[in-house]
Amino acid sequence: MSTGNPNTGATHVAREDCLHLADPEWEALQRLSTVIGEAAVATMLRTLSPTEQHGVALGFIMREQRETAARATVSTPSTPRVESLKLHVNxxxxxxxxxxxRWLVEVDTAITARRIVDPLSKVAFAMTCLGGRPRSWAYGRRLTDPTCFSTYEVFKEELRQAFEPPQNEFRSRAEFLDLQQGKHDVHAYAQRARYLVSNIVTNPIDEATKVITFMKGLKDGPVKSYLFQEYPSTLESAITLAMQEEFSLRQAKLHVNVPRPMPRPMVKPREVPNQWTSRVRRLLDLSSVVDQRMSAVSGVETTVTTPVNAQHLCRRPRAGVTIPGIATGNKKTRTTSRRGAPCW
Structure with missing residues (x-):
């Protein structure tokens, strides 16, 4: 216990008074005093036995470790678990x-998706995807020499030597350099070019040669002219531009060939020539005059409402009716016969 001020001695304990405590234990009690207060720690050291003091210090140290671990767990995000995918391989x-x-590329993709890392496991998985003569060849080699396929790369190389056609890359290179579109569309022509290029692995063709060969093989037309104007830098960009241009041309032809609806002709009212209109008016006026004079002579009222009837009346007036002022060709005069009888 420290000497001096009684109040200070009641709330503070010196290191010399607790020599039975190790340095980590004493430091732990000092940190504990910041939590529960120095007076509480001093009272505990004066009243507890040395064994109990060791237990208090050790308990506080373990508590600090648990809190530190809990904070680290909360602050550190958990890494999501990547699940393997079981892809099917033909x-x-x-x-x-x-x-x-292409089969080897398919197997490599499946191995990556399944997260297979061991070289022998890769070889075993690839062997299970074989069939027919390649399967008999692989398991026959393994039967005679269990260590024949030490790595996956060795397995692929021996498989290519056994079953890949001889001079396959040379033939693919020659066919690609002489490739022509012909009667095929741009999509089929591009797929054939991609297939031939993918077969050339040992000594690949440079991009400039790929582009110019693809462009020269196109048939003469708008697509070829457009590519020579743009001159793409890679084969894939050339294929993309060619397919886009062909699609645009097809859409343009489709819109041109669509039949447009013909406008319905407007039905116009039948027009009567001016000469017929004036003639009809004259006939109507004449018919009205005839009606008036006939009514005055015979007392019979005749109504003419159509131009046809008016024309008929003008041409052939009624027999036996005298119309003043109008001479008719059918009018008869009254005479006397030889015997004195009247006749017409």
Whole structure:
């Protein structure tokens, strides 16, 4: 216990008074005093036995460790677990025209998705995807020499030597350099170019040669002219531009060939020539005059309402009716016969 001020001695304990405590324990009690207060720690050291003091210091140290671990767990985000994908791989049977390189790419993709790391496990998985003659060849090699396929790369190289057509890259290179579109569309032509380029692995063709070969193989037309104007830098960009241009041309032709609806002709009212209009008016006026004079002579009222009737009346007036002022060709005069009888 420290000497001096009684109040200070009641709330503070010196290191010399607790020599039985180790340095980590004493430092732990000092940190505890900042939590519960120096007076509480001093009272505890004066009243507890040395064994109990060791227990208090150790308990506080363990509590600090648990809190530190809890804070680290909360602050450190947990890494999401990456699950493996079981992709299906078609069996390679070594038939004519079956591309071995594409099958190897498919197997590599499945191995990566399944997260297979061990080299022997990769070889075992690839062997299970074989069929026909390649499967018999692989398991026959493994039967005679269990260590024949030490790595996955060795397995792929021996498989290519056994089943890849001889001079396959040379033939693919020659066919690509002489490739022509012909009667195929741009999509089929581009797919053939991609297939031939993918077969050339040992000594790949540079991009400039790929682009100019693809452009020269196109048939003469708007697509070829457009590519020579743009002159793309890579084969894929050339294929993309060619397919876009062909699609645009097809859409333009489609809109041009669509039949447009013909406008319905407007039905116009039948027009009467001016000469017929004036004639009809004259006939109507004449018919009215005839009606008036006939009514005055015979007392019979005749109504003419159509131009046809008016014309008929003008041409052939009624027989036996005398119309003053109008001479008719059918009018008869009254005479006397030889015997004195009247006649017409």
């Amino acid at each position: 069996s390679y049977v070594g038939s004519e025209g079956e591309p071995l390189l």
